Amino acid sequence: MRYRALLLAAASLTAFTATAHAQTAAPAADEATVEQIVVTGTRVARSRLDTVSPVDIVDNKALTRQGTPELAQALANLAPSIDFPRPAVTDGTDSVRPATLRGLSPDQTLVLLNGHRAHTSALVNINGSIGRGSAPFDLNTIPTAALQSVEILREGAAAQYGSDAIAGVINLRLREARSGGGATATYGVYNTNIETTRNTSGRHANDGPTYSASLWQGFALPNDGFLTVTGEYSYRNPTNRSDLDPRVTPNKVTGIYGDPQVETKTVYANFGLPVNDSWKLYGLAGYQNRKGQSAAFPRLADNANNYVSVYPNGYIPKITTDIDDYNAEFGAKGDIAGFTVDASVNYGSNKVKYGTINSINASLGPSSPTSFKDGSMQYGQTVAAIDVNRPLELFHFAKPSTLAFGVEYRDETYKIKAGETASWVNGGNGKGAGAQGFPGFRPTNAVDVSRHSTSLYADLDNQVTDKFDVDLAVRYEDYSDFGSTTIGKIAARYDLTDSFAIRGAYSSGFRAPALQQQYFTTTSINIIGGAAVDVGTFPATSATAAALGAKPLEPEKSKNYSFGAVYHKGPFELTVDAYQIDINNRIVLSENIQGSATGTPTQQAIYSLLQPFGVTTARFFINGVETKTKGVDIVGRYRLDADEAGRFDLTLAANFNDTKVDKVPTTSTLSSLPVPPSLFARVNVATYEQGTPDKKFVASGEWTNGPWGATLKGAFYGSVLIPNSNQALDYRSGDHTVWDLEARYTFLKKVTWAVGANNLFDEYPNRAPAAVNTTGVVGFPGFSPFGFNGRFLYTRLSYSW
Template identity: 65%
Template sequence: MKSRLLLFAAASAAALVSTAASAQTKPANDTAVEELVVTGTRGEGRTRLESLAPVDVISPTALTRQGTTELAASLATLAPSLDFPRPAITDGTDSIRPATLRGLAPDQTLVLVNGMRRHASALVNVNGSIGRGSAAVDLNAIPTISLEKVEVLRDGASAQYGSDAIAGVINLRLREARSGGSATATYGVYDTKVETARDPNGRTKHDGPTETIAAWQGLPLGKDGFLTLSGEYRFRNPTSRGDLDPRLTPPQISSRYGDPQEKDVTFYANAGLPLNDVWSAYGFAGYQNRKTDSAAFPRLYNDSRNTPSIYPQGFLPLITTDIDDYTVAGGVKGDVGGYNVNAGVVYGYDKINYGVIHSLNASMGAASPTSFDAGSMKYDQWVASIDVTKPLDLGIAKPATLAFGAEYRHEGYAIGAGDVPSYTFGGITGKAAGAQGFPGFKPSNEVDKNRHSYAAYVDLDAPVTEKFDVDVAARYENYSDFGSTTNGKLSARYALTDSFALRGTVASGFRAPALQQQYFTATSTNFILINGVNTPVEVGTFPSVSPVAAALGGKPLEPEKSTNYSLGAVFHQGPFELTVDAYQINIKNRIVLSENIQGSPTGSPTAQAIYALINPPGSAGLGAARFFINGVDTETKGLDVVGRYRLLTDDLGEFDFTAAANFNSTKVKKTPKTAQLSALPVPPILFDRGNVLTFERGTPRQKHVVSVDWSRAAFAATAKATYYGDVLVPNNSPSLDYHTGSHTIVDLEGRYTLPMGPVLALGVNNVFDEYPNKTPTIVNTTGAVGFPSFSPFGFNGRFLYGRVTINW
């Protein structure tokens, strides 16, 4: 009821503003809201309000006014259905943080660049973060300075684009400019008071200073072509939001729980060149190098994993990543006998080199090194496609658009071993093997796998009457590893008046199992909650078809399958617009990472039986094993509401009001089981209560954004308030559950354009220094964390920043 009242109040306020302003405003520029879109449609010249499915169009101006220079963080503040938590102490996920759309998995949203499939990161999320078990696209590998706009299709689109488009599609459109340019320098720092469960009086922190320098330049290419270059350098210092460690006397901070230290260098180029009156060539390329270090859990001086002769005061292991990510694409488009043809190829590559510093291999004793090469993961992808469109005169209101095409995709995935000290057992009995914090990949973990797929699709967009438009699409794909799948989509839009229309979609979709999910393997020390205590356990992660996983019931992974329904309404009158879209997404056979199946050489018959299954003769004595498995069915229901009003006044300047809301709920309908484990005296759970509730309550069920942009002469300002609904941080024992709480974050920015042209901006994100609820001491026995990493707005507090922009 509270949510309905808030939404009703926002809508009423917008209506009142519209009515009150009608007598004092200039004539509104109606074309200002008519952005053309290419995502989700094969037809040309269609605006986002005319589209048959909901599409958000986000400008580069809006992206750069968020304080943060991270693309994923900026998008999350602008798109109510997008969630971007900031996990910490989660190994590689600290450095490559996944975003989610409509509360689904990060890899259930397809990402395109200029309409071409973007490659995923080599990382698979295997620890306790949102998106556990997923292998997603790293949105932060693309700098905001390089973008012309971002289109977010909030609708299932596998029949149009193929695998992954279950929740929707994010299409990143690069700048296209022959001239002009811009340079921006941004500096920001956290200025906050940190109050944790064991430190209610708090401490003042001024940390995480971030420097970003970015620029773009448009250049002519031939007579009518363009070449747009962009680049960005960003350095972010780490933050620390841990609690006091009660194991120390007096209690003090022993962890570094927060953002990692990070340095990014990124370059992008986008080009287009007419070859003649009919054909043109296009291409883009991008490269990013990202170096990070993030903290693991601290090891105190008396920890069994410490060697006092090396670290008499204990140590805090740091996990480093050196990530190279690049992409290159090219193609031609033109006309052949009345058919518009677009043929292109794109290649993407992502490699993560892991290291561990300020650490040791306890099993080597005093002979242990303190820094390690922990190995690497890499993923690459080739996509070759041809898309053909043709107007058809079917004797209906307007020419229909027939589209068809084909695609070939080749993917590769590899794991490389680290240096010997990073994984070896050094011979000291009772001491953990490998680098503390992140044991290196062993030679037995090395893989080098690939697969390919073929696809063909057809799409017909038919304006049956002046008011009624129907789109029908179908797509067939065949994969070399699991076989084929066919998906379809039916969308329609009916305009009851020039201002009001209804739209809806019924579609099927799929997501192919990622190579990362099929072949990732590693052995690491995980902290598992046992009898209320975070306990280190050696855990092996295995491919589902490995001997260990097969002994537990693992089978070859199959694709996830979805059915999507949506129904919405669009209203547009002058400078006011409102869209309301309800949706339901049913997904079967979702791929998840199983629980840690724990065994013991002693104890109950079940524990001994599991120990025998996961420790074949000659093994190192694992305490637990896990593997990827199909079998989770979910149902997601929700509602998106977006309203916008533009007000142009003679005396007060120009105003752009936006109010948006997302309501989302997911229910887990089925969890996986295997015959082998079900036959044990006490069958272990493959997908436990904690993970079920993470699916259901790990992202906000409500998110509301209200903002206003104002400008008058040389002055401008942006004010925004974002309400995040409560998020549950679940455990297997209900008594250990806790919540982030519901919070409203207020952001402010002011801008002034100097007479010579530079634009100065000062801003504050999280003006009132809001934090999620504190992590309770009952689940934080070491004090390593201070706040829940599930928080949708992070846990770093107030951020002050300044920005200088020069345009030419």
């Protein structure tokens, strides 16, 4: 608490001192937005092609010239190193879908908002999706209309930014406009032919109509300051790509498998205000509400947990999510005695409220409610930081070195609140207890925990000669729950000619166990042998998990190696970067450890361990997985001015990626059993190794000629594996290429009309085989890196002023 009070006070005092000492000064020039200038991964702003580390820049035009309102989807369409699968029938993950960078866990990429650490989602992914066990940042909480650009640092940067930056960093930069504005309205719908394993003749669908509208406006503040306000609304109707259900005669579609219904309302404000020649204030505020509704597996009329008097034709439980996401920041930046000081305080919060509708608590009999409030999860984060830098004359280097150092205090909170009694209670009649589809959190699942951490860092950028640049960084972090760690980084670049340079880096990194992973708990009741038993996910520090040998979670540790080259001459540029990322002590969600009083000797031993807690099956988060990821990123770009034919901007980018699991976790307790159960079984190992594409290519062409414009983009996705508990039933999504096309025309100089098609040729991943889809629900693999919804047609009308 002492450190928290001191740092919060210092950051706030520094910020407000700038206002108190402000004097009348001549207005400063507007800060020009230069797309090619990079501020991520370096303490010295550089041209994108002059950086020591590989950075991709995606501007607002590239993000918005697509048919999707989702930021994560837009980035995945453009960046080969980003994967954004669209899982379905995975509870809350349907509405909070995680993205991955370089095939690593979603929470191993740090997300920044205007250069400062952003908060993660309260949701932890516990079902069979990519990113199982992670609690990452939700990219879709930030509207694309509010963004000026996105910088993707493809290199470990924990020594510079702290925990989570193992795979890299994504910096979301909000608009900085003091005038002008724009309004955009988009409508789109899927127009597709669905051919599934049991229905090869196919069916046609026009579904998932999506509406979105955005509005942004820049306002002038004194001294050439700015205030930019953005509002965005979107509504997406659900899609359904289920197969026919073989359990009913005649076979028909009984499930819902596709995009959930989602309504999103977002508002953001970003400001900068110079107060004198040396100091300026800055800040942001943002809020999003997202309401989602997704489907669970169907319960047919004869299901054991159905009452025909309530649902004579069976039912499909619907899981609802009501998400509130907040961001707020205030800071000041200026000069003190030759040092540039940046002091800031930011707060972020994400709350997910769960509900279940069209459901029943079968254990309560036919008088059970059919809708439930299932409880909520909430994560909060407060960060206070002071960052300082100044030039230093060292060793007669070609240019002054830049020394940067700083301190950061972070306070985190995590809460789980119980649902209403009917959502989780066991009525005692031998049927399924709790809301069907998503049982509510029990009072025993409720948690209210917090932790804090303090970090110190130093970064020295040395321009040794005109051609040789070396960057050194070191960081120390101390957490209240597991102790401290020290990490470092060295990166260098050498310009062999004006056109050709080589670069490389080595760094150590870490990721602190998330509070969500440390304390998430949920319990449901299964009827086994006619008796009601608890089955659940338990914190590693709980008595239940400890009985199986679980220990408090520790940080993940990484070593990152990279080597690359940059070539640019005239309108052509090419970057090639190879990397290796070794991660030890990765945190994963264990398999279900199941006991039985009458099973095998191992099951009986587990039953004895768990019996004192009234539980027969348990899982928990555990350290111990070791992986090695190797890959290459290639990005080529060529710009051509063809006079009367117009201007062309051509890009070809590729990512090759390979991950191997070298070690899986164990506990001494379970290892001593006759046949030790696996804590991280083949399915999860295969998901780590082959669940994301081993190669992805993106080719795009942008053409403009007066009022006309067009974008053509093709993305090739390597096949991914969909593993099953029975290895003989494993199948693959297949290699596929998806083409997107958009045409635009601007009239009256300010109004632009666009029409386009995502997945122009209606490409689908390989169908889910009948043997792994016995209910007919899962028509296509949820691991598919380009989804499974088919062709999407859209039109967009924009007006700028």
